[in-house]
Amino acid sequence: MRNRLFLLVMAVLMTTVVATAQESRKLLTIEDVVLNRELSPKSYSARWVGESDSYATVEGTNLVAVDARTGKRRTLITLDEVNELLSTNFKSFPGYAFDDANSLVVGAHGKRNTIGLKECKVLQQHTVPAGANLTRQAGKGGVYAYTRENNLYCWDGEKEVAITAYDDKNIVCGQSVSRNEFGIGGGIFISPDATKIAFYKKDESAVTDFPLLDITTRTGTLKNIKYPMNGMASEIVSLGVYDIAKQTTVYMDVTDFDKERYLTNITWSPDSQRIYIQVLDRAQKNVHLNSYDAATGKLIKNILSEHNDRWVEPQHPLVFLESDPTKFIYSTDNRDGYWNLYLCDDEGNVERLTKTDASVQYVAQDAKAVYYTSAEVSPVDNHLFKVDLKSRKQTRLTMAEGWHDVVVSKSGKYFLDYYSSLNVPRVVELGRTDGKPAKELFRAEDPTVGYNYVPIELGTVKSADGKYDNYYRLMKPLDFDPTKKYPVIMYVYGGPHSQMVKNNYLASLRRWEMYMAQRGYVVFAMDNRGTSNRGAEFEKAIHRQCGQVEMADQMEGMKWLMSHDWVDKERIGVHGWSYGGFMTISLITNYPDIFKVAVAGGPVIDWKWYEVMYGERYMDNVHNNPEGFAKTSLIAKAKDLKGQLLICQGAIDPVVVWEHSLSFVRECVKNNIYTVDYYPYPCHEHNVMGKDAVHLYNKISKYFEDYLK
Secondary structure: OHHHHHHHHHHHHHHHHHHHHHHHOEOOOHHHHHHOHHHOOOOOOOEEOOOOOEEEEEEOOEEEEEEOOOOOEEEEEEHHHHHHHHOOOOOOOOOOEEEEOOEEEEEEOOEEEEEEOOOOEEEEEEEOOOOOEEEEEEOOOOEEEEEEOOEEEEEOOOOEEEOOOOOOOOEEEOOOOHHHOOOOOOOEEEOOOOOEEEEEEEEOOOOOEEEEEEOOOOOOEEEEEEOOEOOOOOOEEEEEEEEOOOOEEEEOOOOOOOOOOEEEEEEEOOOOOEEEEEEEOOOOOEEEEEEEEOOOOOEEEEEEEEEOOOOOOOOOOOEEOOOOOOEEEEEEOOOOOOOEEEEEEOOOOEEEOOOOOOOEEEEEEOOOEEEEEEOOOOOOOEEEEEEEOOOOOEEEOOOOOOEEEEEEOOOOOEEEEEEEEOOEEEEEEEEEOOOOOOEEEEEOOOOOOOEOOOOEEEEEEEOOOOOOEEEEEEEOOOOOOOOOOEEEEEEOOOOOOOOOOOOOHHHHOOHHHHHHHOOOOEEEEEOOOOOOOOOHHHHHHHOOOOOHHHHHHHHHHHHHHHOOOOEEEEEEEEEEEOHHHHHHHHHHHHOOOOOOEEEEEOOOOOHHHOEHHHHHHHHOOOOOOHHHHHHHOOOOOHHHOOOEEEEEEEOOOOOOOOHHHHHHHHHHHHOOOOOEEEEEEOOOOOOOOOOHHHHHHHHHHHHHHHHOO
16 A cells, blocks of 8 residues: 555656656747757868868867878967967957968958968968959969959959949949859859959840839938849840950850850869850750850850750759869759769760769769769758769768768868758768768757757658659647647748758758747648759649649648648648748638638749749740739739738848739739738848847747637
């Protein structure tokens, strides 16, 4: 009897202790969601020391090099030495780079400072010219190319040289073109021998202006941006090459297709004599890989051509083999259904290098192998592989499950592996390409300890056509009880070049989702057809009908979710931003009996108002696809809105311009739809950033609390 009483008392005490422990763990606040950096895993910074097999890392206040083979450490330079050499007062070791194994580059006092590590002295100091933007250095010397306003300049260490001098602000040189589509991230391309500067020139004279209102001035002023809308006039792009010694410029003689063609993946030949350009027609269905004489601009050869009835989208520059500079690596998803690497030459000979039915990304090469990451283990995992250039044998090099980002040493013997998985915050390893075991360098602690995070479940639901497994992440409410019913929030993006669900830390969770799960919601997110990393057929299913296939897949996910007794079918909401905002309004207007509440941010409303480059790829030209545009436009769907809808919009959004959301609200007014609410964020662009995001997420959360819970 005493034993029974003792066990009963202990059981009560243990229950009380567990309950108290649960209560003592914190819930996220909106400030945590937006501003708390401590909830992200600690990082570990390492980089290869020039072309050596030693990696550098900061230990305390010292920059240390570690030999990858022996593990031997040596101090490269101390913080005190840096401060003394540069007359600075850095409290922690500053950002740095290596020109080579002996040359450390540190920025300070508006200068690029090169420190000789062996000599422990400043070898070079180069001043970045005042007002310079988009700066690119030519080689290791003092020559820079940079832009100021709409023109391109060169600084040779002593004087400034104007490469272009256009008074017309519609002519822009040295900057990114095509609104950063097609892998374009800049507009200056230095030749390998640092004697020439290739650059983009774009003529926006025919492109329509879109006005943005600046309310920070006394009476408000308009700032016009160039915004080429679907079916309207676009920019005209050309590529110039400036010879630094001769101070002359020639333009490449590109005549393919129409004038509104795209020029991308600019690549110099290893000997700096030729320029390679992938030329894409405006319709984005044909692409030519051409080589040009850098001295004269004349076309040398059309090397390869590709066509696709839906679209072609070149994204990656050529990579020449260091072991055989007559051959280069070419990346495309148009030949075998997935992004793969192909070995090519100037005669147009093509051989598939990576033979895998999965998306592949080039990483590095050495004399014997090419290294790449791939989704071939799983669409939610990313692993490092190598392919032998002689035998073509492919070997997996990373074994731990999860998402791996790697940097391979110049020799190809070692790699720095940064990875995480669902429940592993961050690990950094020193890997070996010969297959021998990796050495762990760093393992981050779980930053969420002390917070009441709910478990994250990963799984799959069949796509609407039954061909694919679509991956989801799911969170059930804190203190989940399967006998109860809970409201649901579906978080959605669903657009091209996105992947919301990965096997990385917390499955790419947005912290706000956990915040809502802690407050009693089921939170669900899934990647549908049209998203990336699944092959061309999966991604191109959306062509000419954006939103339709995506909605069909998302509704399959919702049907699966609604099959569970713990889902309250009368309390289902949806939230998304940008393409996700488009999806959010599409779902609540097409399925008004399912979705009761929605919050859409920066939503596309009608694709005819979106930019040429992105929009025409996926929807075609509005004049060629009137049925598709009518079907996907949300203007006609405004009258079908039944549930509560909040639209949030950056008031100076240059990406999804204000015409979209205001037009939708106007249509709601016309149709006496009273369940739409509208909240603009003054002085914010496409995303609401900084402390104002605290207000945004409070607004979103309160909307669901008011109308869904």
